[in-house]
Amino acid sequence: MNYNPFILNGKTILVTGASSGIGKSTAIECSKLGAKLIITGRNEQRLKETFELLVGNDHALLLADISEATGIDLLSDNLPQLNGVVHCAGVSKRLPLKFIKEESVSELHKINFIAPLMLTQKLYKKKLLLPESSLVYISSVASSYASIGSIMYMSSKGALNSFVKGLAFEVSTMKIRANAIQPGMILTELSPILSDDDKLKDSELYPLGRYGKPEEVAWAAIYLLSDASKWVTGSILTIDGGLTLR
Numbered sequence: 654m655n656y657n658p659f660i661l662n663g664k665t666i667l668v669t670g671a672s673s674g675i676g677k678s679t680a681i682e683c684s685k686l687g688a689k690l691i692i693t694g695r696n697e698q699r700l701k702e703t704f705e706l707l708v709g710n711d712h713a714l715l716l717a718d719i720s721e722a723t724g725i726d727l728l729s730d731n732l733p734q735l736n737g738v739v740h741c742a743g744v745s746k747r748l749p750l751k752f753i754k755e756e757s758v759s760e761l762h763k764i765n766f767i768a769p770l771m772l773t774q775k776l777y778k779k780k781l782l783l784p785e786s787s788l789v790y791i792s793s794v795a796s797s798y799a800s801i802g803s804i805m806y807m808s809s810k811g812a813l814n815s816f817v818k819g820l821a822f823e824v825s826t827m828k829i830r831a832n833a834i835q836p837g838m839i840l841t842e843l844s845p846i847l848s849d850d851d852k853l854k855d856s857e858l859y860p861l862g863r864y865g866k867p868e869e870v871a872w873a874a875i876y877l878l879s880d881a882s883k884w885v886t887g888s889i890l891t892i893d894g895g896l897t898l899r
């Protein structure tokens with residue numbers, strides 16, 4: 654028996670930030686479950702590396718800087734109709750309050766919050782989101798879990814979470830779903846540079862005793878993309894090994 658409600662056969666999925674970390678893993682894991690992938694990012698070499706690791710055929714790769722309107726136009730002009738999108742592209746920058754400049758806030762919010770909003774709007778207006786499609790946004794537990802220097806990042810992810818709830822309500826008329834995943838620490842290019850000792854101490858704050866892995870976020874995205882989550886919309890799914898329980 655081949656019963657699997659998480660299968661992605663026949664679904665075309667766009668993954669942003671697919672050249673690294675969580676986006677790369679999400680694209681690879683989705684391809685293993687039968688999806689046709691369109692992967693995007695700015696770094697051509699790293700995007701090609703992801704492309705080579707995709708399972709199956711008919712995938713595509715598009716280079717675009719989605720913090721710019723021209724990048725979003727370029728992407729949307731070359732996309733087929735989609736059954737799902739996983740917005741992984743994001744950046745992190747730490748600055749304590751007294752050192753924050755308006756340009757730094759704008760730069761970070763542009764990619765973490767404004768880019769997913771404007772890309773979603775473009776896909777919606779161009780009718781590239783098929784009825785019953787699923788939109789997944791990678792937020793962060795940092796949206797409401799404070800640490801020194803994280804005000805800019807926290808606020809970008811808090812805005813993203815609120816956007817997802819508003820969006821889920823608006824697009825429900827098309828039976829399109831929108832959900833966010835908020836992970837705790839996953840070691841990727843985006844992670845803060847810590848010594849092995851500090852990593853060990855920090856990971857001990859997690860009740861499950863370790864940081865997460867990119868594929869553990871990817872599997873949650875697969876659930877939200879698949880028919881298994883057909884009645885789930887407007888949710889913010891926390892994946893943090895229990896970090897925010899206390």
Ligand SMILES: NC(=O)c1ccc[n+]([C@@H]2O[C@H](COP(=O)([O-])OP(=O)(O)OC[C@H]3O[C@@H](n4cnc5c(N)ncnc54)[C@H](OP(=O)(O)O)[C@@H]3O)[C@@H](O)[C@H]2O)c1
Binds near residue numbers: 672
């Ligand atoms: N790692 C963590 O601990 C963690 C925890 C919670 C949430 N998150 C969130 O998860 C998402 C993925 O993070 P990650 O850890 O996988 O980071 P990562 O390894 O640094 O990957 C970030 C990705 O974003 C892309 N990107 C950045 N700016 C872009 C732009 N202007 N246009 C297009 N693509 C752009 C990068 O592509 P190029 O390099 O090709 O430009 C890269 O593929 C982010 O939204 C992050 O906030 C991460």
